[in-house]
Amino acid sequence: MTSSYVILLVLTFAAHKLLVGFVLGAAAWATVRALRGGDDPVAYASRDWLPFALGAAITAGVAPLLLIQVLYQHRVYTATLLLSHRFMAIVPALIAGFYLLYLAKTERVAAWPRLRRAAVTGTALAAFLFVAWTWIEEHTLAAASPEVWVAHYRDQALVHRDVTIAQRLVVWLGLAAAAFATGAGWLARGVSERDRRGLARVGLAGLVVAAAGAALLASGDPDDVPAVGMPYLVVAAVGLVAAAAGFVMWHAGVARARALATTGVVVLYVAVSALREARRVHRIEWRPTLEGAQGFPLFLAFVVIAVVVIVWCARLVSRNVR
Ligand code: HEM
Structure with missing residues (x-):
């Protein structure tokens, strides 16, 4: 029974991460496009799909949220209570971000000058980055020792500081770029060769950043990957290589390369989520x-x-x- 919850957690969390990855990348592309002036099919598709994608991403976050409460109840509740208003600040941030994404689709905003248009999606992007940071902070505090919790409570701290938070964010941002590149590749219509190459480069750069962030994270971690996690590490490496090969071929204009990149990215996301869970199960106790x-x-x-x-x-x- 326990393992079925873990499997559901891995799959639903991978879906959540893929969707929020797309949201972040799309908001970033739309912001850069607005700053440069003009428009392109990728930026248009990004703005068009962003409100739906954010809604789907948030909805997809509910299932893993329920599952981590079942599996690691005392730790999740403790971390959430300790972070208090700091954690709950994600709600107004998400509401503001949601509204700005709808605003960015209006004809009124399309007529605004460059900087004001960029400010709309850029502010939404900042809100989503804040939410991502907060979730990683919560995850890190939940996995910390009770001594850390006591110190946090004693100091009346609202922020949990840990060097791995930034490292995790780097991994996630890299993965987000890859998710966006593949997602936008399917959704945008009439993409020029230049933008197709740009998307492939964004995806490839994302994979490099994610791999570098993961290496940094692993180098500072005294615990090795548990034996149970090794197969997922291997699958993640296979997904990474497949995705990288897909992006390189896509850049060169090879037909079907987009499908290879997409498959690689999905495999990578599921494997990384499984590895993340294998480490957590190995390191912390179950809910008794x-x-x-x-x-x-x-x-x-x-x-x-x-x-x-x-x-x-x-x-x-x-x-x-x-
Ligand atoms: C734009 C909005 C959001 C972004 C950018 C975002 C981003 C993230 C990131 C980066 C993580 C990874 C944490 C880690 O691996 O250390 C995460 C985890 C998670 N997020 Fe989201 N998230 C968003 C909204 C939500 C919402 C609204 C929910 C709930 C309904 C949610 C539920 C979760 C859950 C349950 C986890 C797993 C935490 C854990 O395993 O400890 N997220 N999110």
């Missing part, structure tokens, strides 16, 4: 009462209900749009 926990059939029943309702809504919308 987990084996007595109930409700999995009920959870599955609600999954089915949710899927049916979503399909129904989608059909309703598509019928009425037509």
